[in-house]
Amino acid sequence: MHLTHLSLADFRSYPRAEVVLGPGVSAFLGPNGQGKTNLVEAVGYLATLASHRVASDAPLVRMGAERAVLRAQVREGERQQLVELELNPGRANRARLNRSTQVRPRDLLGIVRTVLFAPEDLRLVKGDPGERRRFLDELVTARVPRMAGVRAEYERVLKQRNTLLKSAAMARRHGGRGMDLSTLDVWDQHLAGVGAELVAQRLALLEGLRPLADKAYDEVAPGGGPVALEYRGSAGEESAGPVGREGYTALLAEALTRSRPREIERGVTLVGPHRDELLLGLGELPAKGYASHGESWSLALALRLASYELLRDEGPEPILILDDVFAELDARRRHRLAELVASAEQVLVTAAVPEDVPEVLAGARYTVAEGQVSHVEGE
Numbered sequence: 001m002h003l004t005h006l007s008l009a010d011f012r013s014y015p016r017a018e019v020v021l022g023p024g025v026s027a028f029l030g031p032n033g034q035g036k037t038n039l040v041e042a043v044g045y046l047a048t049l050a051s052h053r054v055a056s057d058a059p060l061v062r063m064g065a066e067r068a069v070l071r072a073q074v075r076e077g078e079r080q081q082l083v084e085l086e087l088n089p090g091r092a093n094r095a096r097l098n099r100s101t102q103v104r105p106r107d108l109l110g111i112v113r114t115v116l117f118a119p120e121d122l123r124l125v126k127g128d129p130g131e132r133r134r135f136l137d138e139l140v141t142a143r144v145p146r147m148a149g150v151r152a153e154y155e156r157v158l159k160q161r162n163t164l165l166k167s168a169a170m171a172r173r174h175g176g177r178g179m180d181l182s183t184l185d186v187w188d189q190h191l192a193g194v195g196a197e198l199v200a201q202r203l204a205l206l207e208g209l210r211p212l213a214d215k216a217y218d219e220v221a222p223g224g225g226p227v228a229l230e231y232r233g234s235a236g237e238e239s240a241g242p243v244g245r246e247g248y249t250a251l252l253a254e255a256l257t258r259s260r261p262r263e264i265e266r267g268v269t270l271v272g273p274h275r276d277e278l279l280l281g282l283g284e285l286p287a288k289g290y291a292s293h294g295e296s297w298s299l300a301l302a303l304r305l306a307s308y309e310l311l312r313d314e315g316p317e318p319i320l321i322l323d324d325v326f327a328e329l330d331a332r333r334r335h336r337l338a339e340l341v342a343s344a345e346q347v348l349v350t351a352a353v354p355e356d357v358p359e360v361l362a363g364a365r366y367t368v369a370e371g372q373v374s375h376v377e378g379e
């Protein structure tokens, strides 16, 4: 798939921007702080309903404006679709498909597919477990868009259950009789059921991702692997083997029962996919805390390349977005990455200077300066 048109209103630094795009490579060039990343961030947002840089929508709306609008014309084979998203920080976002129908934002998922590699991805390796859970869940959702609903439901149930646990903890502290905990049983069942669906999808994803990540790592850093992607479920899911959703539901329910006394003490849910960990390893060692800067970069890159291959094998080819990454890579990895991506249907690259974009990535060139995106003719 590829975008043929991107239109922004009051998104980040842009009062307005209209960018006509074609298949193949499009490189956005310009000095730092001019709005290159802002452009590709918008494309990533249309695909994932989240920014790769910030957790909330507020910074995405141009300072002083009330809302931002993102629009993209998407072409997949013969099919053209227009997706539109209105960001209203603090209120519900709104979405439209093909100009007429109002849809839920999450109904847009799956129409624009992207894999984005950016300097922030170093957090995948070096950051908190939450970064790796987000990586998994975004990819799970890209593969199976209805998982967005499951994730939202899990968040809702978790919040309700935590509220209940907090009041139980409070009641206990104040020496009351304790509260009626039968409500908690209902929430346990719910949490286990929804959580199991997410765990099952994460584990299935990892099955597909492992060989691809290993291969990708070997391509960007030969001999440095193998790559280990190890899931540490808070209910011991990975050692139970592929027991399916029912099996994981039972495991989670049991684990919740076991941890309930501690949970009532602490007033928070201690078991479930929101506490699970994805451990990354290189060779015999964990990546976090052991891998060098260069190895961490290679691993992050390998995870993105593997994601790209997985999505491409399973459905419409995703758009590959490389935000300011060539300058960070040494000649070998730069060349390897360029070779791998030169055949992609659409690649959006940002770089401060043209020399940072490898020559094999010939294609359209745009300059980004003072809020203007201009196509460079004759390139």
Ligand SMILES: Nc1ncnc2c1ncn2[C@@H]1O[C@H](COP(=O)(O)OP(=O)(O)O)[C@@H](O)[C@H]1O
Binding pocket: 011, 012, 013, 014, 030, 031, 032, 033, 034, 035, 036, 037, 038, 039, 058, 059, 060, 061, 062, 063, 350, 368
């Ligand atoms: N919500 C916003 N409103 C106005 N300007 C913003 C907003 N968010 C970011 N900016 C501006 O956008 C610029 C950064 O753009 P960015 O795309 O990250 O630059 P680069 O070209 O280096 O990738 C900064 O100058 C920042 O002040």
Ligand SMILES: [Mg+2]
Binding pocket: 036, 037, 038, 323, 324, 350
């Ligand atoms: Mg940038």
